[in-house]
Amino acid sequence: MSSLSAIAIKNATDLWFKQISRVSAIFDACTDAQLEAEIAPGRNSGYYLLGHLTAVHDAMLPLLRISDRLYPELEEPFIKNPDRSGVARPDLATVRNHWTTVTAALNKGIAALSFDEWMERHASISAEDFTKEPHRNRFSVLLSRIAHLTEHIGQLLWINK
Amino acid sequence: MSSLSAIAIKNATDLWFKQISRVSAIFDACTDAQLEAEIAPGRNSGYYLLGHLTAVHDAMLPLLRISDRLYPELEEPFIKNPDRSGVARPDLATVRNHWTTVTAALNKGIAALSFDEWMERHASISAEDFTKEPHRNRFSVLLSRIAHLTEHIGQLLWINK
Numbered sequence: 001m002s003s004l005s006a007i008a009i010k011n012a013t014d015l016w017f018k019q020i021s022r023v024s025a026i027f028d029a030c031t032d033a034q035l036e037a038e039i040a041p042g043r044n045s046g047y048y049l050l051g052h053l054t055a056v057h058d059a060m061l062p063l064l065r066i067s068d069r070l071y072p073e074l075e076e077p078f079i080k081n082p083d084r085s086g087v088a089r090p091d092l093a094t095v096r097n098h099w100t101t102v103t104a105a106l107n108k109g110i111a112a113l114s115f116d117e118w119m120e121r122h123a124s125i126s127a128e129d130f131t132k133e134p135h136r137n138r139f140s141v142l143l144s145r146i147a148h149l150t151e152h153i154g155q156l157l158w159i160n161k
Numbered sequence: 162m163s164s165l166s167a168i169a170i171k172n173a174t175d176l177w178f179k180q181i182s183r184v185s186a187i188f189d190a191c192t193d194a195q196l197e198a199e200i201a202p203g204r205n206s207g208y209y210l211l212g213h214l215t216a217v218h219d220a221m222l223p224l225l226r227i228s229d230r231l232y233p234e235l236e237e238p239f240i241k242n243p244d245r246s247g248v249a250r251p252d253l254a255t256v257r258n259h260w261t262t263v264t265a266a267l268n269k270g271i272a273a274l275s276f277d278e279w280m281e282r283h284a285s286i287s288a289e290d291f292t293k294e295p296h297r298n299r300f301s302v303l304l305s306r307i308a309h310l311t312e313h314i315g316q317l318l319w320i321n322k
Contacts, residue, residue, distance in 0.1 A: 005165070005169070008276075008279070135175070154312035
């Protein structure tokens with residue numbers, strides 16, 4: 001691994017950590033009532049987006065081959081179903097705690113990977129297919145999840161406070 | 162430049178091109194009236210965000226040391242001032258055309274840079290300071306502008322149609 005390659009990884013992981021800090025600050029600054037309200041008429045609540053981001057980031061643990069998911073029960077209410085679906089979901093205090101736990105585990109895993117490890121396959125592609133599609137690596141997961149997170153940050157910036 | 166380094170660049174530029182395609186499709190699908198309306202009560206219009214993204218991306222041309230800006234007159238109404246500031250601005254049809262022209266010029270420049278060129282300094286840091294802060298490279302500009310664009314995509318997804 002050349003030092004330039006390490007810098008490219010630092011560029012991307014710095015952005016991940018920055019966006020995680022920004023969104024955590026938004027969630028921390030909101031009361032429960034603010035998170036439970038729709039962000040704009042007919043749009044998602046902050047509560048739903050907190051659960052959604054927690055669930056999506058939890059699923060990054062196996063996708064990056066760091067560990068198993070910590071809270072697979074979040075998938076049904078926060079990925080497979082939309083807000084106000086009526087599907088049972090953990091209360092807001094629990095989801096806030098899960099966000100903190102998932103973020104810590106994921107950040108630790110992300111900080112530990114070297115350039116060569118980022119260039120290895122992610123868990124959704126077989127070793128055989130990866131030889132033909134070498135861009136389907138862990139790094140592509142990091143970048144696409146930065147984009148996913150940031151798309152929702154744009155919406156969370158519009159929470160009424 | 163190793164082939165793995167080229168793949169890391171492809172991962173990031175693929176995401177740039179994908180997000181540009183997504184946002185261009187949103188703008189193209191909107192009537193002028195839809196872009197002129199506030200996206201949510203009290204929030205930016207699509208027109209403003211179109212001008213804002215065009216101005217920010219135009220400024221990437223010198224920042225990435227590709228070329229001079231094409232439309233510096235966009236800075237005043239779309240970066241230095243907020244929506245509904247009353248500052249004179251080009252009409253929507255003109256801004257739509259400028260978006261297309263800036264996007265084409267920028268995409269051409271982005272597609273042409275090699276890994277080693279991405280790892281070179283951007284225009285806002287001196288060669289001397291860059292020796293001490295080598296992460297302030299063109300690649301950091303690409304990643305941070307992907308994030309900026311994507312934050313606004315999250316908002317533009319909420320345009321009422």
